[in-house]
Amino acid sequence: MSIKVDDRFQLFEVAAWSEKGLEALLASLDLPLPQVGEIFAEAGSRVMRITPRLAWVLADADTLLQWPATDGGVIVDLSNSRLRLHIRARAAEVLPSLVPVDLERLGPTAFVASMMHGIPVTILRAEGGFDLLVPRTFGASLIEWIDDATAGCPGVSRATA
């Protein structure tokens, strides 16, 4: 298992006063409106719909996002507030030690906002493992926790970068 820390990305919280309003805000960035609990991913950008009127937009550092003058919503830049942990390991082997989420029941377009070791995290599927968005101030503590809690898993050798 490897854990790579990434803090070069863009993250925005997008909130509107109605579902239509959220759809319009995302459309102004050429992004669709996923179902609640689902994630849409395309080159460089991801949209996570958290509640009917609230979504997160996650983008690579060099993706240009031109936000409209916010009419009908609120956009908050959260790009500093999280660290993104790229965890490369078999999710099915490692996640049961970390978080009580039934992976087999989750569709391929789902993301999970839950808690790990008392810390709110967002879990995203990724090539070869999964990504975690964790509050920056809890980042080091969570990495230590993941390292320790998964040490008992069969076939996990640790390398944290």
Place this chain on the structure above:
Amino acid sequence: MQVSGSRLPSGGRIDREKPIGFSFDGRSYSGYAGDTLASALLANGVSLVGRSFKYHRPRGIFSAGIEEPNALVTFGHDGRRDPNVPATMVELVEGLEAQSQNRWPSLGFDVLAVNQVFAPLLSAGFYYKTFMGPTRRAWLFYEHFIRRAAGLGKASLQPDPDRYDTEYAFTDVAIIGSGPTGLAAALSVARSGARVTLIEQDGAIGGQMLSQPSEGAAADWLAAAGADIAGFPQITVRTRSTAFGLYDGNTIGIVERRDHLGPEPGQTRQLLVLLKAQSIIFTTGAIERPLLFADNDRPGVMLASAASTYLNRFAVACGRTIVVATNNDSAYATARDFAAAGSKVTVLDARPASPLADSARKHGITVLQDHQLLAAHGSPVSAVAFRSGSSEARLSCDLLLTSAGWTPSVHLTSHLGIRPIYDARIGGFVPGSFAAGHFGAGALMGDYTTAEAIERGAAAGLGAACFCGRKAEPHAIPTPDLDEGIARDLPALAVPRRGKVFVDLQTDVTTSDIALSDREGFRSVEHLKRYTTLGMGTDQGKTSNVHAIALMALARDQSIEQTGTTTFRPPYSPVAVGVLAGRSIHGHFKPIRRTPLHDWHLRRGAEMIEVGLWKRPLFYPEHGPDVGAAAIAEMKLVRSAVGLVDVSTLGKIEVAGPDALTFLDRLYVNNLGKLQVGKGRYCVMLRDDGIVFDEGVVIRLAEERFFLTTSTMKAADVQSWMEFLAQTAWPDLRVHITSVTDEWAMLALAGPRSRDVLAAAFPDIATDDESLPKMAVVTGTFAGEVLRIQRVSYSGERAYEIHVGSRRGAALADHLMAAGQPVGVEPYGVDAMGALRIEKGFAAGSEIDGTTTLDDIGLGGLAKKSGGFAGAVLSRRPTLTNPDRRRLVGLQCLDAGRQLRTGSILFSEGAPQRGHGIGHVTAVTFSPETDKQIGLALLSGGPERIGETMLATFPVRNEMVRVRVVSPVFVDPDGARIDA
């Protein structure tokens, strides 16, 4: 003379190719892979394994399972020491070292066996009746000795070096118990495609079938079922896994033991599995009950089915001349097993007839009907006494096996409050009912033939699969042809009147204790349990509870249904605290929250402290040898030059939207209507009951966008409170609330030279007093991130708070330190920061403690006169406007060299010192400015008492100092320094 146990030359499920060496009480023995410690001891002819709890009577192995009351051993050393482990549950591994318990100096010669002489003094509840005099304190004297003699094994006081892990698992259908019923259910569910988890306490699947002869119909059926199970990938079998509790949300608590793998450092010793199932099938089986008779606790007395287990599974014959005493047909199988092994067997059947008597006789077994067992003789057992009609006689034997029926293991089914109900057919309790999605089958439900159990297990599997939304079709499962006797329609329990008849072997509770408990008025079954301690041992009364209830019913002349049972609670069997803690130990007990400057503080050698989950620098040792000296140096630095402090832990929230101003105006006591863009204000919010909740600074970044801070400790509560109001109370307001605590690093520069540092650090941003007046905000950039500077002070000095995106926090600190070097800028810690605010009389967390109002802390002037804010109405209640309330004042310590302590209780000089006084001290510090110990306090009559002398008492340390009541603003009362 020991009961001769001997290993049969063939048979059993042990691996004779793998001999295993172990020791018990220092003597070496040998067994085989597949043995338990108990079976290996019996194979070696060891019959004495422990001494009983109160009377220290010699005890032997009684059962072959988790219900074992006698054979409790300790194994392991130091931190890995494990006491009170039933030898029947210990898998034999090479080098195992076990010790017997509760005896001194040795098992064979136990000094405390003398307790038997004092037996009449040690009956139920003795510590409420005896050892009570001659004085009231006498009990404390006796208690010391009684406590040392109490208990069985001794726990280690050393840290546990082993690793315990936690796993969250999910399944469609969980099946608890892998006997024939559970196996049939598993196959039935798996055929529908649903996920199955089969949970088995033993190291192998099969349940009671493992106690049948290892060759024959049962063994063949088991092998076939095992092969079928292995062929379904969606069946997960967890062996060595005890389901210890059933919890809400269909969650089963399971401990999976890996102790048998040996103490490899870093390897998981035990695993806590929290298994969430959609549907649960309980196939937990039943446990045999013994007959009651005099001296029924002697070594050599066992449960009939246990002896069959030792014979058939472990190839150990526990005796050669055997008496099987029974009141039902199930024990006849044991008689047959031993006859086939060449033992001489006599059956004492309490009933006048049995359908199995004739076939038993054909096997050479002597069957005596209508014979009541009266007593065991010899230790270990060498003879039994019985009565037939009106005559009594004796019979020699070296092993006495008894059966009084089977008790379903209903524990898990009743953990969520469903009471079991009495089934008179089987003389035991069965599950009262099942919640939706829960099913039960097999011996648990009183189905006692194997064929019945398999059929009902398969049916339960179908039910569970359908509950999970699967299409399931009935599939016939073959049943083995076994010649079984079942325990049904039992005669009434016969209890001899003479001699010591034990009901609970582990806690040494006898029939006379139960009678005594009833005579003394302990009428409820819950009282019986606690007064006699019956059922309170590590076996939790698994072989004694039903007898106790029956005896109580007899004593009270009522039915067993009327008597009822005690409540079953988790855990079903003992669970190590370590496995419940898992990896949440030591540094991982709770998560640690680090500011963006954490490493920066450590590089400067800061002494860190915990503030909630945060780590903050208390002081920097470069400024002094200890916190006291360093904090004073840091305070002086701030008041004379400039200091830098990390305030990133403050809660930060963005509130935005067309109705954001309306929302905040309703939330805070302040009138925010006139707050301009680019300005900030110190604001306070109340709880709905009128008490001060929290305070912070609100900045208007734009027409519809606000940024506010909260106190560090209340950040989560304030955010939830705001979201509660926005989503439930005022959902029509278009306002959005986002936590940005982690988004921003926040540093404060405080001191008369602070402006110089800013000018040097940010020459492109106008930070002069005209461009940046008090409470105003300017914006710029730093290293590609947005930078904000607000002129605001927590110390009373000229000060600024600087915000930057948290990834640049450390870089900003370096930049400010470099820019401020010419004027001598230094970092300061939270101790100095707190002391500076005390000198200025600013209310903080110690005064905003959930009991104080705005007026109490001197901030009444902030509130909107017109009300209309949360808490306004109730804040005007008489109890909150009473002039006698404790209000904020300052205190000066008058006794030189003495220390004023936080929490001290204030009394007027000369007043009697009783009760809670007239005030208390909330915060203290040494004040370099005034060269005195000072403090803040909440005092009845508050500001009107300025000038008076009080006594500040600290009873916990027996201290008292004289203080003078003064204004809480000790430094710069005119507030000139903020413009320095």
Place this chain on the structure above:
Amino acid sequence: MLAITCPNCGERNSNEFRYGGDASIVRPSHEDPSEEAWFRYVYIRDNPKGPHREYWQHVGGCRGWLIIERNTSNHVVLGVRRAGECR
């Protein structure tokens, strides 16, 4: 471990949620000057054995406030919906 199905996030353990009090009482309007009304709202509660409507916030997930109907005698959750307007 109580299981709560959040309308936004799906089924979760109760330790992801924060209990927020009785949802069957109506908060007075923020302009209501009646001390009696506020006193009742803040202090007076029924304590039913059986179904109880209450607020919970999913702090470990979407941070949405929910109204949950829970049976106080056996923890069976009878219904969950988003509080107020849909968040």
